[in-house]
Structures are given as C-alpha cells and as structure tokens.
Amino acid sequence: MSAAGRSLVALLALGVALPAAAGEDGQDWDLRQTGRSRTLIAYTAYNNGIAIAVRCADGGLEAVLAGLPAPRDNADTRLLEIAVRDDDFTPQQWNVAIDRTVALSELPAPFARKIREGGRLQIRVPNASQDGRNVRYDLTLPPSGAAIDQVLTTCGRPLVDVRDAELAALPDTGLPSNVRWLELPRLGLPPSARYGRGFSVISCVTRADGGLRDCVIESDHPYGSGFGDAALRAASRARVAQDTPPGAEFRPVRITFRATFSTGGFESREDRAAAREQRRLERELRENREAD
Incomplete structure (x- = not known):
C-alpha cells in the first residue's frame, strides 16, 4: 500500500469513508459525505504519507493530520510546529488519536480557516526520527474555494472569525x-x-x-x-x-x-x-x- 493510502486508512479509522486515493489536481480539496454517520469531510493527501482533513461529524468539527511519525511516549498530546505560507513556525499542541500517527487540532476552526487559502504548509515534528532529529514536511496545499467552507458551515462555524487572531496569540x-x-x-x-x-x-x-x-x-x-x-x-x-x-x-x-x-x-x-x-x-x- 502507498504512503498516501496508509494515511487514508488512518482517516478511515476515524469513521470516514474515502476512496482509495485523494486528488492533488489543485482545483479544490476532495469532499465526501456519508449520510449514515452524518459526516462531511474535506481532505487532501500526499505521496509522502501525509493526509490533511477537516471534517464535521454529527455537529463536531475536527482538523486532522494523518501519517505522522508516532510519538515516542504515551502522552495524549504532542507538540507540532506549523508554518502556513510566509508565517514563521508556531509551536502548537495537538491531540493524539487512537491511531497514534493521527493528530487532532485543539483549535480546528481557526486552523481550517487558515489553510483554506492554500499555499505552502510546513510541519515540523520534534525528535521524531529514529536518531532523535526533527522530521519536517514541506507541502503545497491546494486552495479550497468551497470544500472547507462547506464543512465549516455544516458544523455551524463562521467563515470569518475575529477571534482567530486572539487565539493564535x-x-x-x-x-x-x-x-x-x-x-x-x-x-x-x-x-x-x-x-x-x-x-x-x-x-x-x-x-x-x-x-x-x-x-x-x-x-x-x-x-x-x-x-x-x-x-x-x-x-x-x-x-x-x-x-x-x-x-x-x-x-x-x-x-x-x-x-x-x-x-x-x-x-x-x-x-x-x-x-x-x-x-x-x-x-x-x-x-x-x-x-x-
């Protein structure tokens, strides 16, 4: 199975039904809805094994990174350093899912609003390699002109929120x-x-x-x-x-x-x-x- 396929399997473990591969055509994020579980998910996946998703499940919003190196400890949270477009790296605490290669944002709505414009996304995972060095991912996000907005709206989250800057600070x-x-x-x-x-x-x-x-x-x-x-x-x-x-x-x-x-x-x-x-x-x- 490809690295991208393994990441999508990790998203499947969160109760999301996805096709075998996600598109990277730059038009928008892939969007999938499952009526049985009332889940709507916008997602994109990469050949290096990383998959990124924003999903609304029964009214609950989550922003998900899948395909990360599993943390070495058993803690419920992990530190990730994130840089979007021209921003400097910002340390953020993310929650570790049952599949420990998956991380959930503590502030999913601000993160979703930040990344929907597309552009460069860098993720640095401290001390994640076998020899203790940082692991860094440098990705190009497709802009999402509709898919992420639809997920936010489905979960009753605003498309613009002045609180984002306060929370980020x-x-x-x-x-x-x-x-x-x-x-x-x-x-x-x-x-x-x-x-x-x-x-x-x-x-x-x-x-x-x-x-x-x-x-x-x-x-x-x-x-x-x-x-x-x-x-x-x-x-x-x-x-x-x-x-x-x-x-x-x-x-x-x-x-x-x-x-x-x-x-x-x-x-x-x-x-x-x-x-x-x-x-x-x-x-x-x-x-x-x-x-x-």
Whole structure:
C-alpha cells in the first residue's frame, strides 16, 4: 500500500469513508459525505504519507493530520510546529488519536480557516526520527474555494472569525501574561459517560469580577461524549485574576483551557501525573488565598 493510502486508512479509522486515493489536481480539496454517520469531510493527501482533513461529524468539527511519525511516549498530546505560507513556525499542541500517527487540532476552526487559502504548509515534528532529529514536511496545499467552507458551515462555524487572531496569540498555557488562575476549573465527568477518555478545549472572556463569560467549546473529542458540556460547567465556576495598571480601565481578554477526562480504569500514567499537578496547584492557590 502507498504512503498516501496508509494515511487514508488512518482517516478511515476515524469513521470516514474515502476512496482509495485523494486528488492533488489543485482545483479544490476532495469532499465526501456519508449520510449514515452524518459526516462531511474535506481532505487532501500526499505521496509522502501525509493526509490533511477537516471534517464535521454529527455537529463536531475536527482538523486532522494523518501519517505522522508516532510519538515516542504515551502522552495524549504532542507538540507540532506549523508554518502556513510566509508565517514563521508556531509551536502548537495537538491531540493524539487512537491511531497514534493521527493528530487532532485543539483549535480546528481557526486552523481550517487558515489553510483554506492554500499555499505552502510546513510541519515540523520534534525528535521524531529514529536518531532523535526533527522530521519536517514541506507541502503545497491546494486552495479550497468551497470544500472547507462547506464543512465549516455544516458544523455551524463562521467563515470569518475575529477571534482567530486572539487565539493564535495565546501562549501554551492559554492565559495571557497578565492573567492567572484564582480558582481552577474543577472537572466532573458527565452523567452516564459513554467514553472512557476524551478531551475538550474551551475559550472564554474574562470579567472584571474574576468570572468568565462567553465560553465556547473549541474542540470536543469524542464528539457527543458530553465532555465539552462538562468543561463549560467547570468554566462557569472558575475564577481568574487579571493584572491591570493603576488607573487603567479593565479590558477583557480571551483565554483557553484544555480539559482532559478519563474514567476509572482508563487513566494513563500521564493522567495520574496531571491529577497530582492539579491538586498541587489547587493547594497552592488555596494557601495564597489564606495568606491574603
């Protein structure tokens, strides 16, 4: 099987029905719909084994890279460095799928809007070769004049969103330098959880009283798991402190946070380490409040 074929098989594992090969004629991305699963996917594949897809499945949006070197550890996320057209490389955290050669964007809508113009796409995978060197892919994206827009519209996502620049400017922590947590989001599993593991990424806007407003589910996997709604409930109880210069007017800013869920028996070593770190941070925040 060709490298492009293996990448398309990886997309098939995500529940997408695709033909044996994807076109690279530069006209637009290939578009495929499956009525049974209510899935619409725009995709393109390359002879070096990489396939890129934007899909809407039952209302959930995902941006997918398939055919990557599998990560060496068992973590749920991996660092990829991405450069689109003339941009510099930007480090981004992507989520690792069950097929560990597949990665899912934490911010799929901004990524889809960014790449639909086509042009050069560079992907750098740190420490991915057998000898520990970076692996770099230099691709030419066909412009998508209709296919990606159709997927975005099917999932109820806008074709233009002013929030994209704000989200792109955030550091890995999801918090601007003048914002810190006072009360971390306390996650609870959704009632009757259907999946043992999953994640959600939420964006919110800060309020002057420390609360959060206008919270939005940016990504939710598996879609329909209830993890996104559970993360929204956690955000409604979280609080932040925002440093404002004396005499300056409060200006709300956008933040993001990633919520990882695992039920009993599905926790990984990384999950347990993250839980310990969460407890340490909560203890530190509590001690700081008591000291004040």
